[in-house]
Amino acid sequence: MRVKITLRCTSCGSKNYISSKNKATHPEKVESLKFCPKERLVTLHKEE
Template sequence: MRIKINLKCTGCGQQNYISSKNKATHPEKVKVLKYCPKERKVIIHIES
């Protein structure tokens, strides 16, 4: 079963991306390197 998650920037705190994950196989929070338009650089985004 896949669920939708929001990815929140660790720098500015803005929710920039929406993604999905399989909660059964990946129960921990997702950490992904993504581009933040406000910071203008690639920064870690964490599931919120």
């Protein structure tokens, strides 16, 4: 049961990335370090 998720930048709040995850095996929210083009920095992005 894969679902599409949107990753939002924690510092500026923009929606930058779309990904997918298996909700059955990973019910927790996804967090990862990604490049934010608005700030031009690598920042923490969390699942919306």
